[in-house]
Amino acid sequence: MEDFLQKQVFSNSIQAYLEVFITVLVALIVKRFISKYLAGLLYRLFSRAGKSFHKQSFLQLIIAPLENFLFLFIIVFAFDKLTLPNFLRFNIFRTVDFKTLLESVVDGAMIITFIRLCIRLVKFIAVILQDRNESDGNPHNDASTNQLVIFFQDFFKVFLIIIGGLLVLHFSFHYAISNFLTGISLVVAAVALATKESLENLIASFIIFFDKPFSTGDTVKVQGFNGVVEKIGLRSTRIRTDHKTYITVPNKQMVDTILDNVTLRTQRRVDISLEIGLSAKPAQLKAVTAAIAELLQNDVIESSTVYVSDTGKNAHIVTVLYFTTVTQTLAEFYTLRQNIALDIIDILTENNVELAAANTDVVVTQKGTATK
Numbered sequence: 001m002e003d004f005l006q007k008q009v010f011s012n013s014i015q016a017y018l019e020v021f022i023t024v025l026v027a028l029i030v031k032r033f034i035s036k037y038l039a040g041l042l043y044r045l046f047s048r049a050g051k052s053f054h055k056q057s058f059l060q061l062i063i064a065p066l067e068n069f070l071f072l073f074i075i076v077f078a079f080d081k082l083t084l085p086n087f088l089r090f091n092i093f094r095t096v097d098f099k100t101l102l103e104s105v106v107d108g109a110m111i112i113t114f115i116r117l118c119i120r121l122v123k124f125i126a127v128i129l130q131d132r133n134e135s136d137g138n139p140h141n142d143a144s145t146n147q148l149v150i151f152f153q154d155f156f157k158v159f160l161i162i163i164g165g166l167l168v169l170h171f172s173f174h175y176a177i178s179n180f181l182t183g184i185s186l187v188v189a190a191v192a193l194a195t196k197e198s199l200e201n202l203i204a205s206f207i208i209f210f211d212k213p214f215s216t217g218d219t220v221k222v223q224g225f226n227g228v229v230e231k232i233g234l235r236s237t238r239i240r241t242d243h244k245t246y247i248t249v250p251n252k253q254m255v256d257t258i259l260d261n262v263t264l265r266t267q268r269r270v271d272i273s274l275e276i277g278l279s280a281k282p283a284q285l286k287a288v289t290a291a292i293a294e295l296l297q298n299d300v301i302e303s304s305t306v307y308v309s310d311t312g313k314n315a316h317i318v319t320v321l322y323f324t325t326v327t328q329t330l331a332e333f334y335t336l337r338q339n340i341a342l343d344i345i346d347i348l349t350e351n352n353v354e355l356a357a358a359n360t361d362v363v364v365t366q367k368g369t370a371t372k
Contacts, residue, residue: 016082023078027071035066042121061124065117072113076106108172115164119157126153148209151234197252201235204251208232213254214261221260223249265326267302270337272320272344275356280316284351289318291347296322300336315356320344 009017039062129149169175209232214220218229220239227241236248276285289306296304304322311317322340324333348354 020078020082024075027074027078031067031071031074032063035063035070038070039063039066057127058124061120062117065113065120069110069113069117072106072109076110104172104174108168111164111167111171115160115167118160122153122156122160126150151209197250198235201251204255205232205234207255208237208251213259214263218261218263221262222254222257225249226262267323268326268328268333269321269323270340272341274318274320274344274348275315276318277315277354277356278313280353284353285316285318287351288347288353291351292318292320292344295340295343295347296320298336300325300328 036059039059042062043058126149130146166177166180169180170177208214214229216229216232219227220229222239225239225241225247227239227247229237230240230246231238233251236250237254239247239249241247276288280288285308289308293304293306296306302323302325304320306318306320309317309319324336328336
């Protein structure tokens with residue numbers, strides 16, 4: 001029996017073939033269990049306790065490439081014990097022999113399988129970050145944060161593919177990647193100079209994503225335009241203006257210029273300037289200011305001020321300033337302003353007070369911010 005096992009077939013003993021066959025067979029049987037066990041260990045490094053659905057998604061992403069990598073690694077380890085038969089020792093092209101070609105193919109397959117496994121890990125981390133963002137209970141930043149996660153997911157995916165390509169060039173084709181990297185760096189420098197403005201917008205997009213001066217869905221004022229942010233891209237920001245037009249603003253301008261995020265305001269402000277005729281007596285002015293101050297004692301008005309701010313040869317100036325809550329809709333805010341203006345007219349009429357520019361009609365001028 002021992003003589004039979006030591007019999008040489010194609011430069012290798014039968015025992016060596018049996019050992020390789022048994023190793024491959026065992027690998028086929030246990031690769032699923034080993035990959036699940038290793039995937040469980042990896043999951044503990046990336047997960048938080050209590051997220052069972054994360055584990056299922058992680059296993060679905062990782063097990064298949066991990067199985068392939070382990071199986072390929074065991075096969076390479078097993079076949080490395082065999083000696084290449086003499087009839088396979090030939091040159092394919094000049095000095096390239098079959099053994100070198102076979103080793104290059106195996107190295108390339110190992111690198112590709114490992115890079116695929118790393119890409120799956122990056123995808124799982126992106127799923128975790130998106131779920132964590134959505135579970136924070138703040139939908140205001142969900143869209144922009146998820147967009148940032150997707151961007152970095154694609155960025156690292158491309159980065160890993162490039163690294164994998166360089167490793168294949170080095171180990172499979174025996175190419176000196178140092179010379180290649182030197183050439184690439186020169187090309188990148190030339191492209192960077194040619195696309196300086198685009199790079200500035202790209203850097204500005206990172207500032208927007210991390211600093212978050214505004215998010216998707218916010219109402220902003222920038223460059224003389226007022227509108228709702230619909231999309232934050234890597235080069236520009238898309239805004240739907242209050243005239244329902246669609247403008248594109250480069251991200252560099254969104255960062256460098258003064259930007260008013262109307263959505264983040266805490267109150268709405270309204271200014272009313274009443275130019276009272278000089279015929280009004282001090283007692284009438286006191287009665288008017290007291291009546292307007294009482295009028296502004298409203299649940300939706302958080303603070304108010306009414307006072308005689310100036311007087312002169314043309315008119316007495318009564319300033320009315322009040323701040324409303326932001327919980328109102330825009331229509332409710334306009335209705336409130338209208339009602340207060342009409343009530344002020346009634347107060348002036350009841351106290352026989354006319355405006356400076358009026359003969360018999362009462363005129364009220366308002367200035368306020370009522371941007372949605």
